[in-house]
Structures are given as structure tokens and as C-alpha cells.
Amino acid sequence: DGGITQSPKYLFRKEGQNVTLSCEQNLNHDAMYWYRQDPGQGLRLIYYSQIVNDFQKGDIAEGYSVSREKKESFPLTVTSAQKNPTAFYLCASRPGTGDEKLFFGSGTQLSVL
Amino acid sequence: SQQGEEDPQALSIQEGENATMNCSYKTSINNLQWYRQNSGRGLVHLILIRSNEREKHSGRLRVTLDTSKKSSSLLITASRAADTASYFCATDARGFKTIFGAGTRLFVKA
Numbered sequence: 266d267g268g269i270t271q272s273p274k275y276l277f278r279k280e281g282q283n284v285t286l287s288c289e290q291n292l293n294h295d296a297m298y299w300y301r302q303d304p305g306q307g308l309r310l311i312y313y314s315q316i317v318n319d320f321q322k323g324d325i326a327e328g329y330s331v332s333r334e335k336k337e338s339f340p341l342t343v344t345s346a347q348k349n350p351t352a353f354y355l356c357a358s359r360p361g362t363g364d365e366k367l368f369f370g371s372g373t374q375l376s377v378l
Numbered sequence: 379s380q381q382g383e384e385d386p387q388a389l390s391i392q393e394g395e396n397a398t399m400n401c402s403y404k405t406s407i408n409n410l411q412w413y414r415q416n417s418g419r420g421l422v423h424l425i426l427i428r429s430n431e432r433e434k435h436s437g438r439l440r441v442t443l444d445t446s447k448k449s450s451s452l453l454i455t456a457s458r459a460a461d462t463a464s465y466f467c468a469t470d471a472r473g474f475k476t477i478f479g480a481g482t483r484l485f486v487k488a
């Protein structure tokens with residue numbers, strides 16, 4: 266079954282802790298994305314990657330870090346520098362060859378304890 | 379900052395009526411896309427319209443694009459209770475950076 270898998274579905278962070286959200290895709294897509302969604306709001310771009318070993322900051326990258334060591338994986342770390350991390354995090358991917366739709370995972374809800 | 383701004387923010391209609399949502403954006407685009415999101419879920423792609431297209435149809439969906447006004451509209455005809463969801467426009471400008479608007483919450487009453 267092809268698609269994007271995000272894990273965990275729910276995650277809790279303690280004060281001063283770094284946490285990592287997983288995103289894996291088996292669609293053979295080159296481009297991958299992380300978005301943050303606050304309640305009742307739209308999606309804001311955190312980071313995106315067009316190809317392995319390369320990524321760019323989106324509009325709200327501060328307090329977050331990513332890596333793209335493998336084509337199928339694009340993990341997001343929420344660092345202790347992100348003071349308001351409670352949100353719904355969405356990962357997406359697309360083939361990366363032109364005008365294309367995004368395929369989304371089912372999201373991770375991150376909350377602060 | 380968000381590229382697209384949808385209006386209305388919320389829309390409540392009766393089943394069978396048409397629903398129209400609008401999206402405005404700020405910079406030149408390669409394409410504009412519409413997505414649907416059910417509460418607490420990921421987004422699902424509905425339709426993509428390229429900058430050189432003016433109108434596109436897919437089933438009960440009709441999308442228009444006016445690049446001179448930097449705006450788009452999504453029309454859902456003969457709405458159903460199952461259409462209740464949030465709808466977002468998204469734009470691709472330079473490269474692969476895809477930016478979303480704030481969304482319209484649609485509620486269809488049975």
C-alpha cells in the first residue's frame with residue numbers, strides 16, 4: 266500500500282526536551298514537506314526538501330530542524346528553542362518533476378506537558 | 379506569511395445548495411491547487427489549475443482562476459452533508475515552495 270506514514274499520531278513534549286516526528290514515504294517522490302497547523306488555521310511551511318541531502322527553510326523554521334539522508338525519509342525535530350510547539354504537524358510529498366499535487370500523511374498532534 | 383487568503387472563513391448551507399469559496403494570493407504563481415481536510419486528518423488534493431488556464435471542472439467541482447486579479451474560486455455544486463470539511467487553496471510560485479491559505483470551513487446541513 267503506497268503512501269506517506271507519519272508517526273506517532275500523538276506526541277507529548279516536556280519542557281526543554283527535543284522531540285522527533287517521523288515521516289516516511291514509499292511513493293518514490295523526490296520532494297518532501299513539513300507544515301504546521303494551529304487550531305482553526307491554515308498550514309504554515311516549516312521546511313521542504315527537493316532532493317536527498319538538500320532542504321530549505323520555509324516561513325517558520327525557527328526552533329525546528331530536519332534531515333534528508335534518504336529519499337523516503339524526512340524527520341522533523343522540534344527543539345527546545347521552539348517555545349510554542351503545540352500544533353498539528355503534517356508531512357507531504359510530491360514527485361518533484363513539475364506541476365503536481367501534494368500527498369499528505371495523516372498528521373502528528375504534538376502537545377506540551 | 380501566507381500566500382493565499384480564503385473567504386469566507388466559514389460557510390453554512392443546506393444540502394443541495396451550491397457552495398462558493400474564494401482565494402486571493404499575492405505573487406505570481408505557476409499553479410493553484412485546492413485541497414480538502416476533514417477534522418484532524420491530512421489534506422486531500424481536489425484539483426489543480428495552471429496559470430495559463432481559466433477554468434477547470436472535476437465532477438461537482440468547478441475552479442476558476444483570474445491571474446490579473448490574483449484570485450481563484452471553488453464552486454461545489456449540489457452539496458452533500460459529506461462535503462462538510464475545511465477547504466484550502468495552495469499556490470506554487472518559485473521552485474517547489476507550496477504555500478497554503480487560511481481555509482474556508484464548510485458546513486452542509488442535511
